[in-house]
Amino acid sequence: MSALTARFDVPLGLNAPGAARRAVTAVLAGWGYRDETWLEQAAVVVSELVTNAVRHGGGCVELRVESHDDEVIVSVADGSSVVPRRREPDSTGGRGLALIEAMAERWGVRDHQGGKQVWVALTREEAR
Numbered sequence: 001m002s003a004l005t006a007r008f009d010v011p012l013g014l015n016a017p018g019a020a021r022r023a024v025t026a027v028l029a030g031w032g033y034r035d036e037t038w039l040e041q042a043a044v045v046v047s048e049l050v051t052n053a054v055r056h057g058g059g060c061v062e063l064r065v066e067s068h069d070d071e072v073i074v075s076v077a078d079g080s081s082v083v084p085r086r087r088e089p090d091s092t093g094g095r096g097l098a099l100i101e102a103m104a105e106r107w108g109v110r111d112h113q114g115g116k117q118v119w120v121a122l123t124r125e126e127a128r
Helices: 018-030 036-056 096-103
Strands: 005-009 063-069 069-079 104-112 113-121
Touching: 005 018, 005 036, 018 036, 018 063, 036 063, 036 096, 036 113, 063 113, 096 113
Parallel strands: none
Antiparallel strands: 005 063, 063 069, 069 113, 104 113
């Protein structure tokens, strides 16, 4: 099976995470993903990535979703080259990466057009 890809320019602002969640959930459902628990986990990952990009990134935010044979890759690019890092457990904020690590198969950061792209791989097991 070939990869399916969707790309969105995310509007900046307080509504960005919710809009991104809805867009990705609709795309994944359109691609045949039906498991509600899996879709909710994917939506949480999207929300965390977009929240971080809007809050800490610079410039435009680009969201990309790719469906492959055994996984879905969600990535968010922004204009900041600063690499995200996990916070200490007793911090008052910054739990997004810990949530992502708990839900993802793997994740990483790569350079992207002068900024960065944070990507997350979600396994497709029983998602369809």
